[in-house]
Amino acid sequence: MGGIKTSIARKVAMALSGLFLVLFLLQHFTINFTSVVSPDTFNEISHFMGTNFLVQAILQPILIFGVIFHFVMGFILEAKNRSARSVKYGVFKGNANSSWLSRNMLISGAVVLAFLGLHFYDFWVHEMQVKYLEGDLSGLNQAGEFRYYEETVAKFAGQPIRVGLYVLAFVFLMMHLLHGFASSFQTMGVNNKYSPAIKKFTKAFAIVIPLGFVFIAIFHFINN
Template identity: 40%
Template sequence: MGLTGLFLISFLLVHCGINACIFLNDNGETFNKAAHFMGTNLFIRTAEIGLFLGLLIHIIQGLVLTYENNKKRPIKYAVNAGNQNSKWYSRSMGLLGTLLLIFLIIHMGDFWTHSRVPGLVGGLPEVEYDGVVYHDLYAKMVEEFKEVFVVILYVISMFSLGFHLLHGFSSAFQSLGINHSKYNPMIKSVGFGFSIIIPLLFALMPLSIYFGLIK
């Protein structure tokens, strides 16, 4: 879980970095070009296979782990004081992960499928910069985030992501055997910062498009 988790964290960083280009207020030009690079570069496309594999392993392992662990206490406690010895999000990783999985399916249906299987769900609008035609993924974003329900779903899902990361980031290191008095404070603070900044940036994207804060 830890290994695939850290791999997916590195993906989040890249994904968030590229999407944050929309905040440059250039009508999505930089973002569209960056997305074009990600969609056409052979190395990135190969890495994408690894990403799906990592994601699949993480999901299957997580679901199996949750299912297995739930069976280990056939008779539950009548009084449970779990909140006095651990964080709710640490105990709810299976639930948070399932919410993220549902979000992921919807999210990929919203964007990824339009780029990869346009024949099935309809392609993306196009735009021309300096005589070269690009997919206008930004226009697609603007279109998607006109709907208030979509915006709410995306923002709520980012809370799930934040709490999932709040446990997952440092937990990944512990699982890999990295627990050292010299590095623990760094892992803890970087993990805390990451869990807030990345989901916050992601959540700001639909919000700022919906409220017309970027052009």
């Protein structure tokens, strides 16, 4: 019985961390999308997020912990599931046993994790260097203007390989969310009259948000 409870606790922890990361993803997309609509707004929000004590000292460490926890827990659950299977499927029957997405969550998650490494290198590491190693908290470039928009655009303009990697990563993120987002609610025991609507919402979110990020990358690649 203790083993069952431990297994359920792991799945609930996995679901909660996933839902937390979904909220961050929505917030991150909202900010990034302003770079398409209004560079000035993007600069102002980026400067606020980059200099606000609450965001930097509390929310950012929580986010980093959430990312690490979610993916480590994913690998642990996969290892536990594999070791617990005493009987393997004798014949592959496609979706009769499980969907392709559910069987390959570890692969899609690993690709997303690799992308996060690139994303952290592109933006977070640079920010830490400018703010804490160089001691520049102004957020201004040499012309006295906020530097965030131009630095973001520079990552995509004339960078077809990087844009291609971003697009590929967000396709895998879409695949990961298509199964994982809806499964999180199921793990939390949400099974009522709202379940069909929740399923439709999670599916729409899983498609629209990653495609939104793809649009942002391609937009800056084409227009700059």
